[in-house]
């Protein structure tokens with residue numbers, strides 16, 4: 001007998017795939033690091049991720065579809081760069097055991113005989129529009145610069161000639177692009193290390209960092225918003241938070 005198929009629509013197939021994909025990554029993921037992709041954002045959220053707490057709310061499918069389309073957008077650009085012979089490295093994992101840092105940059109390419117580390121950001125048309133209308137010095141958010149600086153700082157151990165970083169924005173709906181060039185100084189690299197050192201000190205002392213002073217829209221979408229609220233309301237310490245919100249081993 002043929003295998004029974006339970007899906008009634010193509011969208012249902014894709015949603016089931018995303019759930020399956022999540023389960024696979026969830027089990028394979030080693031959380032015990034500070035991730036480049038969370039630098040410069042809420043330190044408490046970053047910290048709670050490393051604690052391995054259960055997520056408060058499942059991400060809407062709409063957001064997960066956007067994430068997958070973003071990844072697909074990266075893939076063809078990487079293929080194009082490879083085909084044009086400019087790629088030196090791609091999706092390379094950067095690890096520093098001492099400060100517990102893990103990051104994975106998008107592309108390391110050769111432009112005009114110079115090494116350039118490239119971070120590709122695909123954006124919704126509205127997000128691209130509002131960001132690109134900002135004043136010249138404000139078009140790239142600080143946290144994205146910090147993340148890029150972290151890639152460069154740790155990648156330079158292997159590629160000492162690497163100095164330049166770029167953020168390449170793509171408007172997913174309208175096809176517009178913008179490319180920003182950065183040559184960071186030591187002050188920026190110090191910011192990266194200061195943040196990692198701060199997180200590590202909190203970790204050693206089992207102190208949960210404070211919540212954002214001004215709660216904003218990011219809190220609405222935060223994976224740990226329930227735990228965050230309870231920590232402040234009921235003065236939960238590290239162990240109690242882990243007991244209450246830690247992942248149940250299934």
Ligand code: SF4
Pocket residue numbers: 042043044045211212215216218219220222223224225228229
């Ligand atoms: S709810 Fe807001 S303040 Fe709390 S951890 Fe999440 S992002 Fe940070």
